[in-house]
Amino acid sequence: MARSVKLTQQRIYIIPNKSGLLFLLLVSLLFVNGVNYQNNLIFSFSVLLLSIFITGIVVSYQNMAGLVISAGHGEAVFSADTTRLHLAIEHGSKKSKDGLRLGFERSTSQLLPPLSSKRPLTLNFKSGARGYLSVPRITLYSVYPLGLFTCWTWIRLDFDGVVYPRPCYVPYQYVGHSDAAMDAAQPLVHSGVDDFRGFRRYQAGDSLKHVAWRQFAKTNQLLTKEFEQPQAAGHWLDWQALAGYTNEQRLQILCGWVVRSHEENREYGLVLPGLKIALGRGDSQRQACLRALALHGLAVKSQVGRL
Amino acid sequence: MKATSLHSHALGYLAVSLILTLHMHLDRLPIWLSLAAAGSLLWRLGIHLGRVASPHWAVKGALVLAGCTAIFLTYGRELSIESMVSLLVAGCALKPLEVDKQADSHILIFLCYLLIGLHFLFEQGPLDYLWGVCVLLVVLSSQIRVHQALPTQNDAGASNDAHWQALSLFLKSLPLAVLLFFVLPRLGPLWVLNIPTQDGVIGLADSMSPGQIAELGKSDELAFRVRFHSPVPAMEEQYWRALILDYFDGETWRQRYRPHVDWQPAALAKPEAHHKTAQYEVLLQPHDQTWLFSLGVASSATPGIGVSDDARLVAKKAIHGQMQYDASSNLSAAMQRSGLSARARRHYLQLPSGVNPRSREFAQTLKSQFPHIGDFSRALQGYFNGSPFFYTLNPGKLTSGNTIDEFLFDSRQGFCAHYAGSLVYLMRSVGVPARVVLGYLGMEENPLANYYSVYQYNAHAWAEIWWPGRGWVRIDPTAWVAPERIKQGLEEAVQRDFVGFSSDSPWLNAMRHRLNALNYHWNDWMLNYKGAAQQRLMQRFFGDRSAGELILLVLACLFASVAMGLVFMFLDVRRETLSKEQKLLMFYRLKLQKMGVQLHAGSSLAELSQLATAANPHLQAEIDAIRLAFERALYVNPDSRMTASEVKALKKAIKLMA
Numbered sequence: 001m002a003r004s005v006k007l008t009q010q011r012i013y014i015i016p017n018k019s020g021l022l023f024l025l026l027v028s029l030l031f032v033n034g035v036n037y038q039n040n041l042i043f044s045f046s047v048l049l050l051s052i053f054i055t056g057i058v059v060s061y062q063n064m065a066g067l068v069i070s071a072g073h074g075e076a077v078f079s080a081d082t083t084r085l086h087l088a089i090e091h092g093s094k095k096s097k098d099g100l101r102l103g104f105e106r107s108t109s110q111l112l113p114p115l116s117s118k119r120p121l122t123l124n125f126k127s128g129a130r131g132y133l134s135v136p137r138i139t140l141y142s143v144y145p146l147g148l149f150t151c152w153t154w155i156r157l158d159f160d161g162v163v164y165p166r167p168c169y170v171p172y173q174y175v176g177h178s179d180a181a182m183d184a185a186q187p188l189v190h191s192g193v194d195d196f197r198g199f200r201r202y203q204a205g206d207s208l209k210h211v212a213w214r215q216f217a218k219t220n221q222l223l224t225k226e227f228e229q230p231q232a233a234g235h236w237l238d239w240q241a242l243a244g245y246t247n248e249q250r251l252q253i254l255c256g257w258v259v260r261s262h263e264e265n266r267e268y269g270l271v272l273p274g275l276k277i278a279l280g281r282g283d284s285q286r287q288a289c290l291r292a293l294a295l296h297g298l299a300v301k302s303q304v305g306r307l
Numbered sequence: 308m309k310a311t312s313l314h315s316h317a318l319g320y321l322a323v324s325l326i327l328t329l330h331m332h333l334d335r336l337p338i339w340l341s342l343a344a345a346g347s348l349l350w351r352l353g354i355h356l357g358r359v360a361s362p363h364w365a366v367k368g369a370l371v372l373a374g375c376t377a378i379f380l381t382y383g384r385e386l387s388i389e390s391m392v393s394l395l396v397a398g399c400a401l402k403p404l405e406v407d408k409q410a411d412s413h414i415l416i417f418l419c420y421l422l423i424g425l426h427f428l429f430e431q432g433p434l435d436y437l438w439g440v441c442v443l444l445v446v447l448s449s450q451i452r453v454h455q456a457l458p459t460q461n462d463a464g465a466s467n468d469a470h471w472q473a474l475s476l477f478l479k480s481l482p483l484a485v486l487l488f489f490v491l492p493r494l495g496p497l498w499v500l501n502i503p504t505q506d507g508v509i510g511l512a513d514s515m516s517p518g519q520i521a522e523l524g525k526s527d528e529l530a531f532r533v534r535f536h537s538p539v540p541a542m543e544e545q546y547w548r549a550l551i552l553d554y555f556d557g558e559t560w561r562q563r564y565r566p567h568v569d570w571q572p573a574a575l576a577k578p579e580a581h582h583k584t585a586q587y588e589v590l591l592q593p594h595d596q597t598w599l600f601s602l603g604v605a606s607s608a609t610p611g612i613g614v615s616d617d618a619r620l621v622a623k624k625a626i627h628g629q630m631q632y633d634a635s636s637n638l639s640a641a642m643q644r645s646g647l648s649a650r651a652r653r654h655y656l657q658l659p660s661g662v663n664p665r666s667r668e669f670a671q672t673l674k675s676q677f678p679h680i681g682d683f684s685r686a687l688q689g690y691f692n693g694s695p696f697f698y699t700l701n702p703g704k705l706t707s708g709n710t711i712d713e714f715l716f717d718s719r720q721g722f723c724a725h726y727a728g729s730l731v732y733l734m735r736s737v738g739v740p741a742r743v744v745l746g747y748l749g750m751e752e753n754p755l756a757n758y759y760s761v762y763q764y765n766a767h768a769w770a771e772i773w774w775p776g777r778g779w780v781r782i783d784p785t786a787w788v789a790p791e792r793i794k795q796g797l798e799e800a801v802q803r804d805f806v807g808f809s810s811d812s813p814w815l816n817a818m819r820h821r822l823n824a825l826n827y828h829w830n831d832w833m834l835n836y837k838g839a840a841q842q843r844l845m846q847r848f849f850g851d852r853s854a855g856e857l858i859l860l861v862l863a864c865l866f867a868s869v870a871m872g873l874v875f876m877f878l879d880v881r882r883e884t885l886s887k888e889q890k891l892l893m894f895y896r897l898k899l900q901k902m903g904v905q906l907h908a909g910s911s912l913a914e915l916s917q918l919a920t921a922a923n924p925h926l927q928a929e930i931d932a933i934r935l936a937f938e939r940a941l942y943v944n945p946d947s948r949m950t951a952s953e954v955k956a957l958k959k960a961i962k963l964m965a
Contacts, residue, residue: 019413026417030424035494038628040834041427041436045443047491048484049420052447055480058872096467099454111456114467145451145472147413 004070020148074161090118099144133161168252199223207263234267234279320449344400351403433829448473493837516559526763536586550745564654572614582639603638629834644778655740663711670736698789726784727768740773756824
């Protein structure tokens with residue numbers, strides 16, 4: 001696994017495809033014609049086509065060789081959601097590279113526009129289990145220039161990024177906690193009879209439930225409804241509260257709680273074995289908590305070799 | 308693989324390739340097929356513009372069926388190259404209707420390649436080949452264009468032009484193609500597959516009826532070329548014998564007598580001192596026949612050529628491609644002096660009964676006056692000279708059943724065929740074995756390439772009579788009537804009949820010679836590079852070796868060239884140039900190392916500066932300045948790269964550090 005990969009002859013595979021074989025059939029047909037009619041022009045023409053076929057292999061290879069593909073980050077998502085992987089593809093040659101296709105499967109690959117030097121790309125990827133983002137091998141392939149060969153390579157890249165546990169929504173449970181403020185905590189799930197206070201401009205991270213869709217339809221402007229919140233004191237999302245569940249289930253439930261708490265703009269903290277995140281609210285709190293949940297119990301990934 | 312739709316650029320390229328390819332075959336296609344192709348293209352354009360719906364599969368099926376039926380109706384059951392080409396063209400013309408995906412376009416492109424190749428069955432001139440290669444380049448461009456992605460809007464300059472790509476690919480593959488062309492051994496035909504061409508080749512036929520040769524006389528197509536290794540015979544000796552006709556049915560002369568052919572001919576008998584001989588090499592245009600052309604009594608050492616007992620050269624197989632043979636001739640030797648076999652005599656005396664009574668009577672009367680053959684033929688010459696005979700390419704049609712009578716005594720206008728036929732008739736009427744010889748008379752020198760061309764308008768017919776004690780003797784009655792035909796050639800003899808190739812302008816003549824010389828060298832080198840010619844060239848390169856050794860050497864050369872190609876291909880990846888900033892940085896590191904600064908292999912610019920400052924505190928200002936210059940050039944943004952003068956200044960600053 002590497003952050004970036006340079007394509008050389010050790011990684012690039014070339015094989016004639018169906019059209020290539022058909023082309024060879026064509027060449028032999030012309031060859032037989034040339035021989036049977038003792039016609040040197042047809043003979044030379046078939047030899048010329050054969051030679052173009054062979055040169056095509058080299059050109060096809062050169063089109064791919066020297067490409068450097070480097071991994072960026074993957075956007076953080078919940079497990080089993082689709083993330084966007086950011087990567088860059090570049091090369092140092094003067095001629096632009098053409099007809100490249102990138103994807104996990106050939107059938108779902110995307111055709112890249114001609115590449116003159118460097119280009120950032122994104123790739124959709126359905127994430128797997130929680131933890132560090134692990135991306136299977138990516139296929140880069142092309143049939144350029146003649147379509148007679150498939151030239152491909154498999155790349156395994158190490159993307160930055162984490163996958164959060166899949167949130168599981170169960171009612172909030174409270175266990176006793178040393179912190180005195182916890183005593184005042186209330187269940188997260190409440191009646192929903194908040195007083196409507198007014199609109200404010202939508203901000204990233206606002207709950208979609210609170211978006212004023214009617215206003216959006218009218219004015220094409222995303223607004224968020226604001227409610228008078230009962231000034232809830234911070235509450236603790238505690239690993240210990242979920243004694244009857246397996247570890248993964250606990251993480252999923254905690255994840256659900258974090259998501260809800262954030263949506264409802266409460267102040268919350270997270271307690272995991274060996275880790276405690278202080279009370280807080282907002283995007284950074286959510287991110288810190290989710291990251292802690294994602295990486296709980298996993299070895300710290302080596303950061304050596306990063307720039 | 309994902310089925311990718313074609314973009315409009317690719318479709319444009321494909322349409323141009325298709326039109327050019329079909330254009331090559333245009334004049335041998337039935338008119339309905341050209342119209343159908345045009346219609347199909349228009350239909351496809353309509354589909355592309357969204358004006359017309361894509362045809363239903365049933366419609367496509369019906370079109371295919373209609374195409375096949377129409378080809379069958381046009382060409383009949385018999386298989387010919389034209390019908391096969393038409394079938395391919397029909398496929399090629401209908402294919403655009405369903406070309407939508409990359410994979411479909413391959414079929415179309417491959418059909419285009421095939422059609423370009425098959426074009427050379429019909430046309431083999433150097434310009435035809437050049438044009439074929441041009442069309443190949445266009446098709447290649449469209450093949451590349453199909454696989455190119457469209458550039459994004461803000462990256463429009465990034466795309467490689469498909470036609471330049473095609474040209475570069477073509478030029479890169481040319482050396483290998485040339486090598487393969489020269490070294491690949493030429494096999495004999497793999498199986499006998501002589502699909503005849505339907506339009507027929509212009510040339511002599513194995514029958515002669517009045518008017519047939521006159522048609523040839525108006526054609527300026529090349530029949531063959533000849534290069535002499537001995538002095539060129541005089542005009543009166545340039546009778547190229549090809550065919551001997553012995554059977555007359557009252558209107559047409561045909562070949563009935565099948566002479567014995569000796570396929571391992573002995574070399575010519577040693578000529579006597581006063582005999583005139585000629586050695587020459589004939590480059591034959593394909594005429595789909597087995598007869599060859601030679602002077603006098605001929606023999607050939609070229610394999611596959613025999614000598615018939617009427618002293619003509621015959622090829623074992625019909626000549627469908629360019630062909631070359633060596634021959635030597637004795638122009639004065641006698642033919643079958645010892646006597647005729649009874650069978651031959653019967654053939655050469657055959658006459659249809661009951662027609663042309665006046666001629667028969669005329670001959671017999673004359674014969675009774677001049678019993679000796681020599682006197683008799685002189686008397687005939689006197690008759691032809693003394694009567695108002697007229698030599699013309701456009702004689703009126705002879706209408707009665709007694710064609711010889713009508714010609715000799717009424718119309719008296721005719722071409723060589725009339726004269727030769729009548730003379731043989733008259734000779735046979737009095738019991739002298741005689742035959743009509745078809746061939747060519749005269750030739751045209753090309754001063755640029757030192758060879759002679761014989762054109763179809765040189766076609767000629769004359770007579771041979773069997774003279775006891777002398778063998779077959781050539782008599783050309785045309786010479787009695789129009790001696791200028793023999794002395795100066797056909798053009799002068801019937802100038803008024805020609806409009807096609809009057810050659811008054813010396814400039815035009817020179818152009819014609821130049822073009823002909825080009826054609827000649829093309830035929831000599833390109834079309835006939837096989838067999839012996841190939842062996843000669845191989846031997847010049849590799850020395851005199853056995854076939855097995857030659858094959859090994861050729862294989863070694865091939866492998867070597869492929870290996871060189873591979874090395875070239877990998878070098879191309881390694882050959883990555885450093886930018887000038889990187890080079891300068893390397894220079895900086897070297898300088899620091901020389902100054903005694905301990906550097907690590909991967910230390911960054913910041914580390915570098917730190918270490919350098921630690922070792923040389925007095926240089927801190929310089930080191931910082933250098934670091935800043937590098938950082939600005941390398942990391943700020945792509946436009947902040949160093950100019951040449953900056954590089955120079957920085958280099959000087961680094962050098963001066965101490």
